[in-house]
Amino acid sequence: MVGSVVEAEQFVSTKPNANGVMAAQILSVPEFDLAAVIAEPVPPLATTDTNLWEEDEEKKIVLGRNIHTSSLEVTEPEPNDDLTGDKDAYMASVLARYRKTLMERTKHHLGYPYNLDFDYGALAQLQHFSINNLGDPFIESNYGVHSRQFEVGVLDWFARLWELEKDEYWGYITNCGTEGNLHGILVGREVLPDGVLYASRETHYSIFKAARMYRMDCVKIDTLVSGEIDCADFKARLLQNKDKPAIVNVNIGTTVKGAVDDLDLVIQTLEECGFSHDRFYIHCDGALFGLMMPFVKRAPKVSFKKPIGSVSVSGHKFVGCPMPCGVQITRIEHINALSRNVEYLASRDATIMGSRNGHAPIFLWYTLNKKGYKGFQKEVQKCLRNAHYLKDRLIEAGISAMLNELSSTVVFERPADEEFVRRWQLACQGNIAHVVVMPNVTIDKLDDFLNELTEHRAAWFQAGKTQPCVESDIGRENCLCPLHK
Ligand SMILES: *Cc1c(COP(=O)(O)O)cnc(C)c1O
Numbered sequence: 474m475v476g477s478v479v480e481a482e483q484f485v486s487t488k489p490n491a492n493g494v495m496a497a498q499i500l501s502v503p504e505f506d507l508a509a510v511i512a513e514p515v516p517p518l519a520t521t522d523t524n525l526w527e528e529d530e531e532k533k534i535v536l537g538r539n540i541h542t543s544s545l546e547v548t549e550p551e552p553n554d555d556l557t558g559d560k561d562a563y564m565a566s567v568l569a570r571y572r573k574t575l576m577e578r579t580k581h582h583l584g585y586p587y588n589l590d591f592d593y594g595a596l597a598q599l600q601h602f603s604i605n606n607l608g609d610p611f612i613e614s615n616y617g618v619h620s621r622q623f624e625v626g627v628l629d630w631f632a633r634l635w636e637l638e639k640d641e642y643w644g645y646i647t648n649c650g651t652e653g654n655l656h657g658i659l660v661g662r663e664v665l666p667d668g669v670l671y672a673s674r675e676t677h678y679s680i681f682k683a684a685r686m687y688r689m690d691c692v693k694i695d696t697l698v699s700g701e702i703d704c705a706d707f708k709a710r711l712l713q714n715k716d717k718p719a720i721v722n723v724n725i726g727t728t729v730k731g732a733v734d735d736l737d738l739v740i741q742t743l744e745e746c747g748f749s750h751d752r753f754y755i756h757c758d759g760a761l762f763g764l765m766m767p768f769v770k771r772a773p774k775v776s777f778k779k780p781i782g783s784v785s786v787s788g789h790k791f792v793g794c795p796m797p798c799g800v801q802i803t804r805i806e807h808i809n810a811l812s813r814n815v816e817y818l819a820s821r822d823a824t825i826m827g828s829r830n831g832h833a834p835i836f837l838w839y840t841l842n843k844k845g846y847k848g849f850q851k852e853v854q855k856c857l858r859n860a861h862y863l864k865d866r867l868i869e870a871g872i873s874a875m876l877n878e879l880s881s882t883v884v885f886e887r888p889a890d891e892e893f894v895r896r897w898q899l900a901c902q903g904n905i906a907h908v909v910v911m912p913n914v915t916i917d918k919l920d921d922f923l924n925e926l927t928e929h930r931a932a933w934f935q936a937g938k939t940q941p942c943v944e945s946d947i948g949r950e951n952c953l954c955p956l957h958k
Contacts, residue, residue, distance in 0.1 A: 658684070669718070761790055791853075
């Protein structure tokens, strides 16, 4: 027989209980408890020295729970399963419970920049097909079950957004923002093989991963308190490596603080240091805000009319695609340096991955058609408004907080309880945490969160925890710790 599944824990109310007791069971997350069927010992949790991408900064970080304590064991079918139907019933019950967990976890999600507000019911009919866009989006492969017509339609839309003519761009729908970054940096390196990679300290780890994968020299540039690249430091570093071309990653929204690097100042700095346009390559990492920035007044413009080489964006973040994906756009002349023809595909290999998700372009196409430019503009405005609301309420409550002008990422002091962090799925780094206000994050949800946070916080402080100082993270003017307020 199949292993027994212990009932999922009770679903918990979203409000703390009346007497303010923050017992673990109130915060616990409903989950499968399969401890009963796990026969093997669980590997220990790594605790230190595992920050692979930051060898120079040994930091103590809190890793998530070990999934091996709750994983769903695969059980072999029994000879009579077809007759008894036991296995089917077991699987149906696991899936039904999993669905409930997903609903609960979706309700309490604030920390990652994923727009969870969508309805793709119309596309359900397509899940019966193995849609794969392997190879170059612009060259039909021999594999016929593809969605290139949707993919290229979506790419045209993005190329127009970033001001590159149809016959001057090349791009593809990636499996995620990371793949766009890996591709952008690779194109940069192929164009400038002995280039040095420059990226700010607050750049996403995928850029440093690219540097390691491609064994490139990489220079980390200091950041301002806001999280933007510090162009004074950039200038000093450029001048130290004047004999080598520069490959520069520019952040259109950093992961932790939502900071937007000043693209125009980066270009100006390169020019001032004597780098002609053929001696630098700029990749814009717009994973987070690439599709929000065009709709923010006063925001620096990302445009191929400027001397940039590539732009990438994630499709599952602000856009709200239910599977990870992204868009990468570059100049067509660059891609010819990188690609190889592959007879087996009757197509050209210019992408990082081989097989590519053919469903993702259809989801993107569907959303772009439904919302359009105007729809995104409205959603961006709503996100910025709600982010300001959250920041103001945090400060009213005496909680240190910061919100960059062009951003919907609200940074604040890290809650003193990892269970609380997990419950609201907050992303943390050092003494700070953040909420990324996406279109599905309503004022009601923010109120629930704020009420819970302030009540818990009072209990944490009663229990002897102290308010952390976040001066070094978000600046003295935003720090409300006892020393700085
Ligand atoms: C999320 C993010 C990425 C990576 O995107 P994935 O889609 O998660 O691979 C890259 N850069 C920035 C700034 C991000 O916020």
